[in-house]
Amino acid sequence: MPGGGYDLDEIRRRADLVEIISPHVALRKAGRRLGGLCPFHQERTPSFTVDPEKGVWHCFGCKAGGDVFTFVEMMEKVTFAEAAELLARRYGVQPRAPDGGARQHHRERLLALHEQAAEFYQEWLGQQSARSARAYLKQRGLGEQALRDFGLGYAPEGWDALLNAMARRGYSAQELATAGLAIARDDGGHYDRFRERIIFPIRDASGRVIAFGGRAMRDDQPPKYLNSPETPLFQKGRVLYAFDRARKAMDAAERAIIVEGYLDAIACHEAGFIETVATMGTALTQDHVEMLRRRVSHLVLSFDADSAGMAAALRGRELFQNAELTVRVVTLPEKTDPDELIHAQGREAFGALVEAAVPMVEWELSRILARGRNLEEGERVEVFREAVVALARVPPGVEREYYTRWLAQAWAPGDAGHTASMEAAIREESGRLATRRQTGDRRTADVPLRGTAHTSDSARRPVDHVEAGLLATFLGHGELVAEYLRPLEPEDFTEEGDRSVFVALRGLVERGEPVTSQAVMSVLGPATRAHLAQLLMQETPTERVQETMERGVNRLIERRLSQRYQRLLRREVGPGAEQEALQRELKECAEQLTRLLGQRVVGEK
Numbered sequence: 001m002p003g004g005g006y007d008l009d010e011i012r013r014r015a016d017l018v019e020i021i022s023p024h025v026a027l028r029k030a031g032r033r034l035g036g037l038c039p040f041h042q043e044r045t046p047s048f049t050v051d052p053e054k055g056v057w058h059c060f061g062c063k064a065g066g067d068v069f070t071f072v073e074m075m076e077k078v079t080f081a082e083a084a085e086l087l088a089r090r091y092g093v094q095p096r097a098p099d100g101g102a103r104q105h106h107r108e109r110l111l112a113l114h115e116q117a118a119e120f121y122q123e124w125l126g127q128q129s130a131r132s133a134r135a136y137l138k139q140r141g142l143g144e145q146a147l148r149d150f151g152l153g154y155a156p157e158g159w160d161a162l163l164n165a166m167a168r169r170g171y172s173a174q175e176l177a178t179a180g181l182a183i184a185r186d187d188g189g190h191y192d193r194f195r196e197r198i199i200f201p202i203r204d205a206s207g208r209v210i211a212f213g214g215r216a217m218r219d220d221q222p223p224k225y226l227n228s229p230e231t232p233l234f235q236k237g238r239v240l241y242a243f244d245r246a247r248k249a250m251d252a253a254e255r256a257i258i259v260e261g262y263l264d265a266i267a268c269h270e271a272g273f274i275e276t277v278a279t280m281g282t283a284l285t286q287d288h289v290e291m292l293r294r295r296v297s298h299l300v301l302s303f304d305a306d307s308a309g310m311a312a313a314l315r316g317r318e319l320f321q322n323a324e325l326t327v328r329v330v331t332l333p334e335k336t337d338p339d340e341l342i343h344a345q346g347r348e349a350f351g352a353l354v355e356a357a358v359p360m361v362e363w364e365l366s367r368i369l370a371r372g373r374n375l376e377e378g379e380r381v382e383v384f385r386e387a388v389v390a391l392a393r394v395p396p397g398v399e400r401e402y403y404t405r406w407l408a409q410a411w412a413p414g415d416a417g418h419t420a421s422m423e424a425a426i427r428e429e430s431g432r433l434a435t436r437r438q439t440g441d442r443r444t445a446d447v448p449l450r451g452t453a454h455t456s457d458s459a460r461r462p463v464d465h466v467e468a469g470l471l472a473t474f475l476g477h478g479e480l481v482a483e484y485l486r487p488l489e490p491e492d493f494t495e496e497g498d499r500s501v502f503v504a505l506r507g508l509v510e511r512g513e514p515v516t517s518q519a520v521m522s523v524l525g526p527a528t529r530a531h532l533a534q535l536l537m538q539e540t541p542t543e544r545v546q547e548t549m550e551r552g553v554n555r556l557i558e559r560r561l562s563q564r565y566q567r568l569l570r571r572e573v574g575p576g577a578e579q580e581a582l583q584r585e586l587k588e589c590a591e592q593l594t595r596l597l598g599q600r601v602v603g604e605k
């Protein structure tokens with residue numbers, strides 16, 4: 001849960017934004033604000049601004065911004081929950097007591113249980129009965145150090161070894177079932193989930209054991225890999241194996257290497273590629289991408305070329321694009337994984353392949369083309385079409401242009417004339433496919449999907465300035481908001497960030513809560529907090545405030561009505577009753593517009 005059970009408002013009240021920022025930025029007073037050089041981008045003239053009164057900061061250069069939590073998140077590269085915990089500790093805020101307390105206690109107990117279970121499994125790996133497990137690990141090239149570093153263990157055979165051991169330490173079978181370590185029988189009894197398996201403890205970002213993965217020791221013991229189920233501690237779409245050990249190294253390496261298995265991750269770490277993490281039988285999820293994006297801007301995928309994980313990564317390309325991550329793909333020799341390669345050919349060999357990794361688009365196109373190499377002309381055309389379809393998924397721009405040439409040359413090398421006409425054909429076809437995709441997308445979304453947290457001011461259209469100006473005025477004069485905001489709809493705000501801020505404001509008004517920038521901040525997600533901070537930095541009128549609000553509200557309604565009017569004009573209807581209904585609607589819309597615009601007469605036709 002966000003904030004890990006702390007009273008966030010209490011933390012916000014006690015935390016001193018300037019005190020938190022000062023060690024990182026030499027702040028100078030500028031009016032009631034403070035300014036300095038932004039710690040998040042390179043600059044010579046200060047565009048980093050802090051407003052201690054409102055408790056927000058914003059950089060006019062790189063558009064980063066938010067409140068005290070956001071600053072700690074970005075500076076320490078931690079999650080929101082971790083930032084809250086850091087601040088709570090620093091300012092002496094205790095975890096929430098009554099109801100939150102029970103949940104917190106439950107969680108702590110589950111964590112303690114996992115820790116004890118990990119110890120239990122680790123001890124078993126040293127036992128006589130784990131002989132073949134140790135032999136297997138040795139054969140896979142894992143030394144004593146690796147076993148200790150990653151806390152590997154062994155689940156013995158039998159049905160209740162863990163249940164009995166944990167019962168002696170005061171844990172009920174029910175608790176083990178909740179933790180995913182035991183499974184309930186129909187008769188009400190329980191049995192151990194992991195039996196006769198090599199155990200890999202799975203840890204959260206701060207290194208606490210939250211789940212286990214178990215590898216079968218025998219071939220007649222499916223599945224080969226068995227993980228803990230989803231539990232209150234473990235959602236596999238949000239956890240990357242070895243992330244706790246890799247996170248620091250990612251900063252230095254400025255990249256993350258992603259592999260698919262426990263043994264691959266361990267082999268990479270032991271070989272010095274400490275920036276490596278592994279997915280655990282799932283595709284990379286949006287949460288995974290988010291975890292990585294906080295630390296690096298380059299990902300290197302070292303997946304099995306034919307795996308479901310790789311296919312999913314190709315399909316999920318937009319996930320990477322949206323996160324502004326560049327993704328390269330390592331080409332491993334067929335039927336080899338990183339673990340085998342490192343042990344057979346050494347770390348240098350793997351390092352060389354990582355350095356030779358190619359951008360995802362190139363990797364995909366190469367693989368498609370390779371299939372066409374030995375085919376008849378007719379089948380080759382199909383393969384070529386597939387390549388053009390893949391290319392059309394790259395957004396228009398330098399990259400697509402580059403790969404258009406690349407593809408033409410790869411397909412028709414040597415012959416300059418042929419290559420040029422090929423290039424033109426690819427450009428036209430991929431452009432056509434891409435346009436079709438976009439119109440397809442647009443049909444599903446009423447609201448124009450433009451602008452994310454990264455939208456720069458200059459990219460805003462004039463009417464967005466009206467939106468932003470109005471919201472800034474609302475935020476500066478919270479006491480007037482309830483009176484003016486009611487006629488507006490979320491759809492009146494075309495910019496995504498603006499829309500989220502509006503929805504937050506409306507929520508406060510509807511609940512009858514006071515409208516303050518802090519109250520709005522506390523209900524927004526991290527990306528939108530930066531947007532809010534930017535709005536709060538705008539100068540807002542101190543005179544004729546009501547007039548300004550009214551004008552802004554009217555401009556937005558005017559836009560809504562005239563868009564509706566245009567839509568009605570374009571609507572095709574049959575004769576008779578339908579035609580009359582349309583005319584009535586048009587008239588009504590025109591009248592509303594006319595009222596709004598004063599004397600101007602609209603819609604006489």
Ligand SMILES: [Zn+2]
Pocket residue numbers: 038039040041048059060061062063064
């Ligand atoms: Zn900046």
